[in-house]
Amino acid sequence: MVAQLTSQNLQEVVEKRKIAVYAGVDPSAASLHVGNLAVLITLLHFHLNGHKVISLIGGATGQVGDPGGRTTERDLMAQELVRTNTESITRQVENFFASAREYAARRRKDQESSPPTILNNASWHSQLSFLSFLRFPGKLVRVNSLLSRESIKARLDSTQGISFAEFTYQLLQAYDFWILHKEHDVSLQIGGSDQWGNIVSGVELIRREKALSSPQVETSDTPDQDSAYGLTIPLLTTSSGEKFGKSAGNAIWLDSKMTSIFDFYQFFVRVADADVPLYLQSLTLLSVEEIESICKEHALHPEKRIAQRKLAAEVTELIHGDSAAKGAQMASTILFEPTSHTALGDDLTQISLLLGAIGENHPRVRKIASEQLGAPLTKIASSLGLVASHGKARALLQAGGLYLNNVRVTQLDKQLEASDFMGNKIAILRAGKEEHLILELVSR
Template identity: 45%
Template sequence: MQLSGRRVRPLHALGRARWRKVQCRTFITPPLVPELKNRGLVSQVTREDKLQKIVEHRPKKAVYAGIDPTAKALHVGHLIPLMCLLHFQIRGHPVISLIGGATGLVGDPSGRSQERQFAEEQKVENNVQRLEGSIKSFFSSASQYALARIPPSSKAFHDIYIRNNIEWHKNFGLLEFLRTVGVHARINTMLARDSVQLRLKASEGLSFAEFTYQLLQGYDFFHLYKNSECHIQVGGSDQWGNILAGVDLINKDQEHSEEKSELGAVGLTTPLLTTASGDKFGKSAGNAVWLDSKLTSIFDFYQFFLRTPDADCEKHLKMFTLLSLERIQDIVKNHSKAPEKRVAQRLLADEVTLMVHGKAGLRKAHSATELLFDPNLLGRAQDIIDALSGDPRLVFVDKDDLLNTAIFKLAVQNGLCTSSSAARTLIKAKGFSVNNKRMSDQYAKLSREDLIDGKIVILRAGKERHLVLALT
């Protein structure tokens, strides 16, 4: 039988107020599939020949990637699939960012050894609203970045479409779900998924709710395929099983459909962004670097990429920037001649900060970086305050507290050091500085002469942790 998906408005009919289609310039770019592979943005593809056929088809078909609303903002772990979507967008493909307002209430078992706690419905709704703003902000800034990095042509490209799968799941009854999706799902195939096998071996096992998650996400792909001409799903490599569920469902529909599609559906996964120890970056891992400057300051965001190990610079320049592969090769070659100058890291930090936070954000990151490490700080106090406006490193302190409290206590009270003993140990080891001068007296207090321009003092613990105390 033919699957019966309830229709919603297709891309061309989405309402103007919320799902606006914007005509902008597109760009003169290398062929898409080889470019994605050469940049290391492809982990697996269900059918590369089909992907090539879809990419070459006119008119352009839509591509989508899902975002789990477990947090209220995007983090750097989202950047790889977002960059993949950006490459599709600048080549004229309609791009859909699907927020899992429905699936987020169940929880994705992929990559997890324990079951997620059910999220509160109101929290998920709040996260969905915040994520909409984050997604729009990223693609708005990224499109401006693309205009500055790739020669424009006279063609047009689509603005990002943001969807929420609660639209079609909220009124999807169990019987309809079983007749539409369940009848085509093979239990042995579902059990073979890596995410399921991992959980079946764990002591807690796997709940039925999480077991069926792959079918819910599979239906998302099917729904967008039927109603929005979406033929490609992009996701992290941990989503492979869920993506296959959608492709399988679409293929089953095609087998029983009178109107056969010559294109079909394709799943594409991107590598996961991991730490040096192999841990996945993300909120649940406790190491998220957010794209929202209110959650991660622009300075911290910039410094995160500036601290990229030499071995990862070429890979990250290819993944996270739109610089040509030829220029990246030249940069890496020059970097290898004098790695201590950190040419590749500086370019990477500049490019990603510009793409995410725009020109103003990059200027702010440059100013803060230059000022916090400048040995000659005289006359720069107001510049430092301006550069760190809104940054948690900048703390305003009463004059009596600033001048009458031991420096190590100021460091602890304002979050620079975790404890008094840790602060004193750092001072004793000459790893603590005041205005870029090493401090040796464990019990010293600040004097008026220590205040730059009579306004601020900069405390530094180790090489990277800063605290700027300013008089209220």
């Protein structure tokens, strides 16, 4: 999980003493996505090993935009949107650590009891005047150093170039590190590998300020004498080189209102065999021995997707909790494993878990009013879009391809009845092997 280090002494430092660590995220959207998980879980590892952890939300830097990893200028977000996103992501980070700590407690005992600290860099940047910014950090940062960063060089070589605002982003983030080092004794910043230039800028600023204020003290590579360190995490990608969780431009969000728990779970079930070992290592707290055992079992029967199911269950539990993970597993079994003849019966608790995992606005869920009861099942199937027409629904039934609650429908005039709904709540209508709808009975 390590891409680069600013000093090889870092491992010795963290083994000798507990330090304060931080990672930042800009509120460029209302939710984090699975691409943010590797850094969050790295923070979690430090937290579970007794280090002080700070998650920094970029309420100020989000108003500028990080040029790293982009070939074009970011569109400026309205300040109100930045504020709203900041509040949303702050709650999400709080929820992540709450859920992750429970997840960890079920797997290990050596964890800290106090939650990590969450800060917003707008609290100090809003107090910083432009002249003060030019005097510090501006006076100590070398332009030639900034120009040498890959994120800046790539943009300078592009047709669009780079704005002064985005050019100064490294200084803003460097100032964040300096503030956290000064006021919270933070000595390590963590980020994705695309954050290397920003992190190095912060390390250099702290070292230069220290040398300026105490010229008799020389910085060195001796453990405990370096005052600031940087560590980057490899950006997770698929075996085909695509950004993790952003294939076809559709991010897999951590917010269940933006990506349902069911779809979140299914994303991990669908990952390629070649990607699973890395994701199990990077995104779960399973031991290396457990992961090796899972992958060996998977290799014997790859068609069962054993490793993917374990990955999906672990990450869903980590983010959304144990009950949500069980609901997603249940929904997947009912929808995609009809041969298992899984039935919920009238277990309202399990039905509630299933509906909670899929989400009430999911395209696979259709609400059925009591007035629709008594209609032919073929008409229901066509009107809800499960099949293209009433005629095709009848033909499908006659061919043995229409199922209700995973039982083949044989009566051509079969009507949808209240007794077909498990727990008087849901029924599963299936066409062929893969097309499913969850019918939810509601009263109007």
